[in-house]
Amino acid sequence: MTLPGLGESGQKKLQEGSVLVVGAGGLGCPALPYLAGAGVGRIGVIDDDVVELTNLHRQVLFTMDDLGARKVFCAAERLRALNPEISVEPYSERLGKENALELIARYDVILDGTDNFATRYLVNDACVLMGKPLVYGAVSRYEGQVAVFNVADENGAATNYRDLFPVPPADGEVLNCAAGGVLGVLPGIIGTLQATEVIKLLTGIGTPLSNRLMIYNLLNARSYTLDIRPRAKTRQHLPDSREAFLQRNYEWECGLGTTIREITAGELGDLQQAGQTLVVDVRELWEKPEITTFQRVPLSALKAAVPDWKETTIALVCQSGVRSLLAAELVQQHFEGSKEVVSLKGGIAALQQAGW
Amino acid sequence: MKVLVFGQLTDITGSDTLEVAEAPDTGRLLEQLKQRFPALETAAFLLAVDQQVIENLTALSPDSVAALLPPFSGG
Numbered sequence: 001m002t003l004p005g006l007g008e009s010g011q012k013k014l015q016e017g018s019v020l021v022v023g024a025g026g027l028g029c030p031a032l033p034y035l036a037g038a039g040v041g042r043i044g045v046i047d048d049d050v051v052e053l054t055n056l057h058r059q060v061l062f063t064m065d066d067l068g069a070r071k072v073f074c075a076a077e078r079l080r081a082l083n084p085e086i087s088v089e090p091y092s093e094r095l096g097k098e099n100a101l102e103l104i105a106r107y108d109v110i111l112d113g114t115d116n117f118a119t120r121y122l123v124n125d126a127c128v129l130m131g132k133p134l135v136y137g138a139v140s141r142y143e144g145q146v147a148v149f150n151v152a153d154e155n156g157a158a159t160n161y162r163d164l165f166p167v168p169p170a171d172g173e174v175l176n177c178a179a180g181g182v183l184g185v186l187p188g189i190i191g192t193l194q195a196t197e198v199i200k201l202l203t204g205i206g207t208p209l210s211n212r213l214m215i216y217n218l219l220n221a222r223s224y225t226l227d228i229r230p231r232a233k234t235r236q237h238l239p240d241s242r243e244a245f246l247q248r249n250y251e252w253e254c255g256l257g258t259t260i261r262e263i264t265a266g267e268l269g270d271l272q273q274a275g276q277t278l279v280v281d282v283r284e285l286w287e288k289p290e291i292t293t294f295q296r297v298p299l300s301a302l303k304a305a306v307p308d309w310k311e312t313t314i315a316l317v318c319q320s321g322v323r324s325l326l327a328a329e330l331v332q333q334h335f336e337g338s339k340e341v342v343s344l345k346g347g348i349a350a351l352q353q354a355g356w
Numbered sequence: 357m358k359v360l361v362f363g364q365l366t367d368i369t370g371s372d373t374l375e376v377a378e379a380p381d382t383g384r385l386l387e388q389l390k391q392r393f394p395a396l397e398t399a400a401f402l403l404a405v406d407q408q409v410i411e412n413l414t415a416l417s418p419d420s421v422a423a424l425l426p427p428f429s430g431g
Contacts, residue, residue, distance in 0.1 A: 027431045115431035138428035140363050145428050164409065165427045169400030187431065213409075215362060215425070220372075224360065224423065226407040233411075 010203040011039060017202035018042035020107035022095050022123055024071040025049070026187030027113035027137050029059040031195040036079040036086055038199050043079065044107055046091040047071045054349060058184035095119060097246055100126040109198050112136045113191065116322075117168045118254040124149065124161040125239055125248070133201050136161060137194040139182060142218045144190035147228070148197050151210040159211050159228045166237050168254040186218050260328040262345040265354035268315055271342075278311040281348075282318045282327040289348070299323050306334035313340045321347040357418060359389070363426040368395045382414045385422060401426045 003010070017040050021028045024047040035043055051059070051066040051074060059071075066074045072090035079088045093099065095114075104110055104126050112123050112134060120138070127134040127150050134149040152158040193214070200206045214225045239245035263271070271277040281294040282302060290296075294317060297307065314331050316324035321344055328343040335341070344350065359374040366372050376392075379385035382403060390396045403410045404423040416422075 023431055025431050113431050115429065117427070117429045120429060137431070139430045140426075140428040143363055143428070164402055165400070169427055182430065213425075217362075224362075224407070226404045226409060226423065226425075228409050229411075231411050 005205050006203060010205060013203045014039045014199065015041045017109070018044070018107045019109045019111055019198050019202070020044040020046065020103060021111045021113055022119070023047055023113035023115065024059070024061070024075045025055070025113060025115055026058040026139065026182070026184075027191040027194060028111070029061040029075070030188045030191035031111055031113065031198070032061060032075055032079055033082055034192055034195040035198060036083045036088070038195075039083065040086065040198070040202065042087045042089065042107070044089040044091065044103070045072050045075055046093060046095050046103065047075075048092060048094040052349070052353065054352075058182065058187050060184070060188070095123065097122060097126075097248060097250070101130065101242060101245065104130055104132055107132075109133045109135060109201050111194050111198055112138075113194070116254070118250040120161065121168055121254065122248075122250045125245060128160045128162075128238055129240075129242070129245055134160070135194045135197045135201070137187075137190045139187050139190055141182065142186065144186055144193075144216045144218075145213055146190055146193045146197070146209060146216075147213045148201070148208045148210045151201065151208055153211050157211060157230055159230050160234070160238075162234045162237050163228050163231045164213060166231065166234060183218065189216060189218070260325055260332065261340075261342045262321070262325070263315065263342045264345060265351050265356065267342075268317075268344055268351075271313060271315060276311050277313040277315055278309055279315045279317060280327070280331075282316055282323055283348075287319065291348070299327050302327050302330050306331055309339075311339075313342065315342050315344060317344040317347060317351075319347045320349055321345050357385075357416065358421045359385075360421065360423040362424065363428060365396075365399060365401055365424050365426050368393050368399060369424075378418050379416055381416055382410050382422075385416060389424075396424075399426065 019040055024045050049071050050068055051062045051071055061075050061078050070092045072092050076088045076090040110127055110132055114120055133151045136147045136149055138145045149160040150158050197209055200208050211228050212225050213228055216223045239248055279294045281296045282299045284298045316327045318324040324343040328341045332341045357378055359376055361369045361372050379388055401424045405420050
């Protein structure tokens with residue numbers, strides 16, 4: 001590279017640098033090849049998912065030939081082919097509190113490409129605890145957010161995600177689950193912005209997006225950047241030691257702790273055959289595909305009132321199986337244990353995969 | 357004064373730009389917004405004024421621009 005300000009010394013810093021990309025999805029996929037192409041010496045990528053057909057429009061590292069294969073191994077193969085001089089370290093597992101601190105410690109910069117609040121808060125807290133630069137990115141419909149956390153500005157102030165949103169939203173997964181439709185270019189733009197910030201942090205060029213949150217709206221092509229300041233009350237929500245971190249339950253804090261039994265697509269079919277089971281689709285009315293054999297009662301309507309269903313088993317479904325869990329909790333409470341309430345794991349997406 | 361609305365909060369407000377009556381401070385502004393859009397009461401969002409995240413009660417001027425931002429988790 002012969003860019004002014006970067007040059008040979010910048011290239012050397014990239015070569016000696018390392019990044020952990022959490023999630024090889026919509027954000028990780030566009031970020032990874034640019035990081036490999038720039039010559040970042042060591043790239044870790046962690047994800048426990050396999051490639052699905054519905055991923056391909058935005059997860060551009062994968063092709064039809066990869067369907068069903070582990071994302072991180074496909075990604076590693078592409079990145080090695082792109083730049084054989086770098087080291088790629090795939091982890092086919094989920095980032096959880098058990099492995100987070102150890103993994104994060106091994107890298108210079110962390111890129112958050114996850115798709116749920118539980119892992120986002122976990123990654124944030126682990127990075128604060130370890131003083132690790134975190135490049136955050138997230139998308140919803142036509143908007144994306146990017147920020148750099150835990151990097152002090154010239155005044156020595158550093159902020160993190162909890163300075164924006166101190167605690168997870170009560171039923172925030174509603175926003176996520178409905179993400180069935182996103183234009184592939186949106187995570188593409190946000191993921192490459194994240195890769196840009198990683199390269200800036202590793203080389204020291206420019207001014208990182210530290211203590212600022214940038215929001216990009218694809219529809220009106222406008223961006224809005226706001227300043228973040230450390231909040232006094234952030235600290236009380238953060239684990240202050242390794243032990244405190246390990247005791248946290250991020251799924252529960254994000255409304256995902258549940259005693260509801262989750263069933264597979266096959267089990268749902270069996271229940272329907274056996275009769276006495278009502279299948280309720282809790283997606284909002286505008287969400288597709290429409291499945292006419294299920295009763296449609298959106299989660300928002302269920303919150304107002306649970307209908308007086310007569311069937312003995314109620315099976316809740318949604319797009320990806322997160323909202324249906326919340327709905328199942330509501331229904332369970334309403335019937336006070338007098339009915340069996342189950343939730344379809346993986347949602348409509350799992351049904352489609354099972355060939356419904 | 358002007359209020360910019362981001363993300364799925366526009367489902368509640370119906371628009372990404374609101375024109376609201378002048379409010380002396382952020383407390384009064386939020387009160388006014390929640391009266392007009394009751395669903396904001398239970399929605400998760402942060403308030404920014406003139407591109408600064410607001411934590412405490414802050415005085416507003418007629419030309420202040422406020423923004424409501426929800427948390428995103430998609431990736």
